[in-house]
Amino acid sequence: xxxxxxxxAGPAALPKQVLHRAQxxxxxxQDTGMxxxxxxxxxxxxxxxxxxxxxxLQELLQIPNDYEILFMQGGASLQFSAIPLNFLPSDxxxxxxxxxxxxxxxxxxxxxxxxxxxxxxxxxxxYSTIPSQLTLSTDAAYLHITxxxxxxxxxxxxxxxxxxxxxxxxxxxxxxxxxxxxxEDFSLIYAGAQKNLGPSGVTVVIIKKELLEQCxxxxxxxxxxxxxxxxxxxxxxxxTFSIYMLSLVLDWVAEQGGIEAMERINxxxxxxxxxxxxxxxxxxIGHAEKDARSHMNVTFxxxxxxxxxxxxxxxxxxxxVGLGGHRMVGGCRASIxxxxxxxxxxxxxxxxxxxxxxNR
Amino acid sequence: xxxxxxxxAGPAALPKQVLHRAQxxxxxxQDTGMxxxxxxxxxxxxxxxxxxxxxxLQELLQIPNDYEILFMQGGASLQFSAIPLNFLPSDxxxxxxxxxxxxxxxxxxxxxxxxxxxxxxxxxxxYSTIPSQLTLSTDAAYLHITxxxxxxxxxxxxxxxxxxxxxxxxxxxxxxxxxxxxxEDFSLIYAGAQKNLGPSGVTVVIIKKELLEQCxxxxxxxxxxxxxxxxxxxxxxxxTFSIYMLSLVLDWVAEQGGIEAMERINxxxxxxxxxxxxxxxxxxIGHAEKDARSHMNVTFxxxxxxxxxxxxxxxxxxxxVGLGGHRMVGGCRASIxxxxxxxxxxxxxxxxxxxxxxNR
Numbered sequence: 001x002x003x004x005x006x007x008x009a010g011p012a013a014l015p016k017q018v019l020h021r022a023q024x025x026x027x028x029x030q031d032t033g034m035x036x037x038x039x040x041x042x043x044x045x046x047x048x049x050x051x052x053x054x055x056x057l058q059e060l061l062q063i064p065n066d067y068e069i070l071f072m073q074g075g076a077s078l079q080f081s082a083i084p085l086n087f088l089p090s091d092x093x094x095x096x097x098x099x100x101x102x103x104x105x106x107x108x109x110x111x112x113x114x115x116x117x118x119x120x121x122x123x124x125x126x127y128s129t130i131p132s133q134l135t136l137s138t139d140a141a142y143l144h145i146t147x148x149x150x151x152x153x154x155x156x157x158x159x160x161x162x163x164x165x166x167x168x169x170x171x172x173x174x175x176x177x178x179x180x181x182x183x184e185d186f187s188l189i190y191a192g193a194q195k196n197l198g199p200s201g202v203t204v205v206i207i208k209k210e211l212l213e214q215c216x217x218x219x220x221x222x223x224x225x226x227x228x229x230x231x232x233x234x235x236x237x238x239x240t241f242s243i244y245m246l247s248l249v250l251d252w253v254a255e256q257g258g259i260e261a262m263e264r265i266n267x268x269x270x271x272x273x274x275x276x277x278x279x280x281x282x283x284x285i286g287h288a289e290k291d292a293r294s295h296m297n298v299t300f301x302x303x304x305x306x307x308x309x310x311x312x313x314x315x316x317x318x319x320x321v322g323l324g325g326h327r328m329v330g331g332c333r334a335s336i337x338x339x340x341x342x343x344x345x346x347x348x349x350x351x352x353x354x355x356x357x358x359n360r
Numbered sequence: 361x362x363x364x365x366x367x368x369a370g371p372a373a374l375p376k377q378v379l380h381r382a383q384x385x386x387x388x389x390q391d392t393g394m395x396x397x398x399x400x401x402x403x404x405x406x407x408x409x410x411x412x413x414x415x416x417l418q419e420l421l422q423i424p425n426d427y428e429i430l431f432m433q434g435g436a437s438l439q440f441s442a443i444p445l446n447f448l449p450s451d452x453x454x455x456x457x458x459x460x461x462x463x464x465x466x467x468x469x470x471x472x473x474x475x476x477x478x479x480x481x482x483x484x485x486x487y488s489t490i491p492s493q494l495t496l497s498t499d500a501a502y503l504h505i506t507x508x509x510x511x512x513x514x515x516x517x518x519x520x521x522x523x524x525x526x527x528x529x530x531x532x533x534x535x536x537x538x539x540x541x542x543x544e545d546f547s548l549i550y551a552g553a554q555k556n557l558g559p560s561g562v563t564v565v566i567i568k569k570e571l572l573e574q575c576x577x578x579x580x581x582x583x584x585x586x587x588x589x590x591x592x593x594x595x596x597x598x599x600t601f602s603i604y605m606l607s608l609v610l611d612w613v614a615e616q617g618g619i620e621a622m623e624r625i626n627x628x629x630x631x632x633x634x635x636x637x638x639x640x641x642x643x644x645i646g647h648a649e650k651d652a653r654s655h656m657n658v659t660f661x662x663x664x665x666x667x668x669x670x671x672x673x674x675x676x677x678x679x680x681v682g683l684g685g686h687r688m689v690g691g692c693r694a695s696i697x698x699x700x701x702x703x704x705x706x707x708x709x710x711x712x713x714x715x716x717x718x719n720r
Binding site for chain 2: 002003004006008009010011012013014016019020022023026027028031032033034035037038039040041042043073074075076077078080081085108109112192194199200201202218219220221222223235236237238239240241242245319321322327
């Protein structure tokens with residue numbers, strides 16, 4: 001069976017063991033005589049899967065009991081609206097820290113709903129840095145950040161702190177479960193699954209219970225966090241197969257040694273590539289400033305568009321997939337989420353060196 | 361390999377051939393060296409899957425070119441809000457025809473957004489009939505119906521007609537693709553996939569292009585139908601695996617002979633069960649009036665709660681799954697969507713007769 005070096009930005013590589021397991025039981029899930037996709041979401045068998053995903057996530061991220069874990073749909077993009085609909089009352093201002101295109105999009109959705117303030121931005125550096133010098137408005141409803149920037153390849157290494165009465169909200173779509181975090185520093189964490197958690201189609205939300213009291217009843221029921229909290233994410237039919245795959249991925253993370261192990265391997269993978277860039281004497285030009293470099297998305301350019309284009313063509317021929325930069329910025333990007341094995345990064349580093357040797 | 365008689369109401373049975381195909385290529389989709397779940401949604405390989413699902417749906421349902429086919433997330437429940445957000449301006453009234461719990465829920469979401477009118481209701485018959493005597497408000501923004509009632513087991517056999525300036529909108533979650541319809545009679549059709557179309561996680565929307573001009577720009581981007589129409593349902597990461605499964609199910613429907621064939625087999629399946637009910641001399645009591653009977657969900661009761669309970673227990677022992685009625689109404693329900701084979705219905709009819717013989 002052919003398998004490639006998958007550096008896709010999301011949907012992205014999944015652990016081979018997880019895919020094997022899913023394949024094995026695809027027609028008969030745990031002796032039920034049905035595929036997991038054919039189980040009723042109200043059945044005991046499915047509820048076990050659902051609960052297992054939540055429990056594993058709680059254990060892996062050490063989520064305290066005063067948080068709810070929700071499974072929603074619509075990706076981070078729908079959360080961009082749900083957050084201000086739930087937590088931006090008319091007498092307050094939503095604060096956003098801009099570290100890339102996704103945080104800009106989040107801000108735009110909030111602007112449709114109420115008053116907003118840009119607390120900090122790294123736009124002037126072409127998003128090659130993480131914004132500093134944060135200003136919070138006095139009537140701040142919350143502060144929103146994007147913990148990792150898939151497009152520009154930057155990552156927050158020190159999170160901003162807010163006074164306890166101002167909830168810190170983070171879009172962690174592209175780095176959740178890749179490094180240890182202190183969940184208690186955040187009031188709400190959300191993440192589309194398709195990078196570190198599983199296939200696309202499910203969005204994980206980790207929300208402090210006390211925040212739920214603020215959810216207004218006049219917003220669409222499906223966008224109200226209370227709806228999903230009250231119904232254990234079974235208000236309507238959840239994306240059952242995606243949640244099942246999430247549970248398998250979480251199992252796999254636990255088997256690998258949990259988040260600490262992931263963090264260690266991810267650092268090793270990232271360093272392999274960044275060292276290759278740094279030792280190339282300017283042949284490979286990293287986009288992100290060194291102290292803002294992401295361990296999830298390594299973005300770089302070659303000295304000319306022609307070289308970049310040849311690099312991408314030859315890489316593809318050698319079995320490297322997904323190395324083209326985001327259509328907004330071009331260049332190259334290697335997305336090295338949890339499920340991308342060290343060997344893929346080693347192979348890429350070797351290819352980069354060999355390409356440089358032939359084209360210097 | 362064990363397989364059961366699956367009568368789940370949704371998520372529901374999938375065609376065995378479809379599951380086999382998905383299993384076969386789960387780790388290496390069409391020689392890409394990746395699972396279909398690992399493909400970028402911006403890749404040519406995935407775009408083919410996405411386009412194929414849309415094209416097959418257009419062919420099967422004979423959708424005219426002045427309609428857009430969209431793939432969204434959040435199920436019918438999110439559509440309940442999206443519809444009034446897009447199509448209920450403050451100077452108009454949304455009209456709802458109530459034929460069961462789902463249409464009631466749709467109405468409730470519209471009430472949060474603007475003015476509404478109940479055009480007709482079958483509530484007084486315990487939703488055993490389809491509502492008649494429709495009244496439209498003079499300022500009707502649209503008329504909304506639910507074409508099939510999963511919970512009560514009724515189905516619209518003759519759709520209401522509205523003046524051309526009043527869009528007819530239908531939730532077809534539980535009977536899309538099960539019978540021939542004239543798409544042009546509707547301005548918007550939507551359906552969660554998990555009954556007749558595939559696994560849960562994707563919602564199909566078929567919308568007349570001229571309706572898109574009405575979508576206001578100040579609503580959440582993800583709930584704006586224009587967003588998805590302009591971006592071919594690739595504005596953000598779609599639920600790629602669910603759409604892939606949808607494409608396989610549509611392939612299967614085409615192989616079976618298309619919707620006409622489905623309709624013929626569904627009628628045969630339904631008649632088998634309704635005849636068993638009708639010939640039981642009151643042992644099995646159908647919930648729906650005869651002229652409102654659904655070909656998708658056959659709802660019935662037994663003479664006592666004890667008998668109903670014994671029936672469900674013994675049925676389960678014999679390998680029948682999902683025969684319990686919805687938790688709101690109790691009793692029994694056999695959901696016999698497209699993928700439920702005739703043999704399952706034959707086996708159930710035989711079991712019903714034998715249970716009656718032993719318990720009369």
